[in-house]
Amino acid sequence: xxxxxxxxxxxxxxxxxxxxxxxxxxxxxxxxxxxxxxxxxxxxxxxxxxxxxxxxxxxxxxxxxxxxxxxxxxxxxxxxxxxxxxxxxxxxxxxxxxxxxxxxxxxxxxxxxxxxxxxxxxxxxxxxxxxxxxxxxxxxxxxxxxxxxxxxxxxxxxxxxxxxxxxxxxxxxxxx
Numbered sequence: 084x085x086x087x088x089x090x091x092x093x094x095x096x097x098x099x100x101x102x103x104x105x106x107x108x109x110x111x112x113x114x115x116x117x118x119x120x121x122x123x124x125x126x127x128x129x130x131x132x133x134x135x136x137x138x139x140x141x142x143x144x145x146x147x148x149x150x151x152x153x154x155x156x157x158x159x160x161x162x163x164x165x166x167x168x169x170x171x172x173x174x175x176x177x178x179x180x181x182x183x184x185x186x187x188x189x190x191x192x193x194x195x196x197x198x199x200x201x202x203x204x205x206x207x208x209x210x211x212x213x214x215x216x217x218x219x220x221x222x223x224x225x226x227x228x229x230x231x232x233x234x235x236x237x238x239x240x241x242x243x244x245x246x247x248x249x250x251x252x253x254x255x256x257x258x259x
Contacts, residue, residue, distance in 0.1 A: 098189065099225075102181045110135055110143045113224045115152065115167065115175040120228045121220075123156045123166035132220045147171065179227050206237040213241040216249070 096109075103112055113133045118124060121132070130140035144165055147153040152171035156164040167175060190198060213219050219242035234240055243249065 095186070095189070098185050099182050102185045103178060107178070108143070110139065111147060112178050114140070114143055114147060115171060115178060116225050117220075118153065118165060118167045119172060119175040119179075120226075123164035125162045125164055127162070129165065131217070133224055134221050179225075182225060183227060210237040210241040213238045214245065216242045216246045218242070 100109065103109075110133060114129055117129060117132050124132070126140045126144050127137050129144070130137040133140065135143075144153060148155065148165075150170075151168055152174050153165050154168050154171075156166050190201075193201060209222065212222060219238045222238050223236075231237075232239075239249070
């Protein structure tokens with residue numbers, strides 16, 4: 084079963100990567116998605132959420148800035164916040180739609196009862212994979228956050244059980 088689940092994870096990743104296109108790395112897609120929901124953020128904050136090294140995130144951000152998808156915002160001390168441009172917001176929304184269409188096509192192999200069963204099992208696995216708020220942000224870096232909010236989100240719900248209620252992030256506390 085573990086091998087099959089790993090193979091499914093690979094198939095899903097490959098399918099979405101191909102749908103995003105060759106010009107778009109997973110890190111750039113994750114950065115765009117994260118900035119769409121959580122931005123503006125510094126490269127350090129993005130790196131922490133995406134689970135990549137800070138220098139890697141700086142390179143990804145530089146590429147997105149050159150493409151006109153991200154811009155630097157007001158500088159606070161030594162930190163420069165990054166936020167999406169209008170083009171970046173459009174691209175992030177397009178990538179979100181592409182990902183959801185790909186997954187909907189894959190789920191088309193299941194009938195209604197199978198989908199409901201899988202939905203409950205996926206919720207259990209996602210909750211089991213969540214060991215706190217920081218992990219939750221990393222797990223949900225590609226999520227369309229409006230689809231499962233509050234109690235409907237197994238990741239956020241588990242993070243709340245472990246870490247308490249979510250507090251709005253303050254600029255001086257990037258880990259909140």
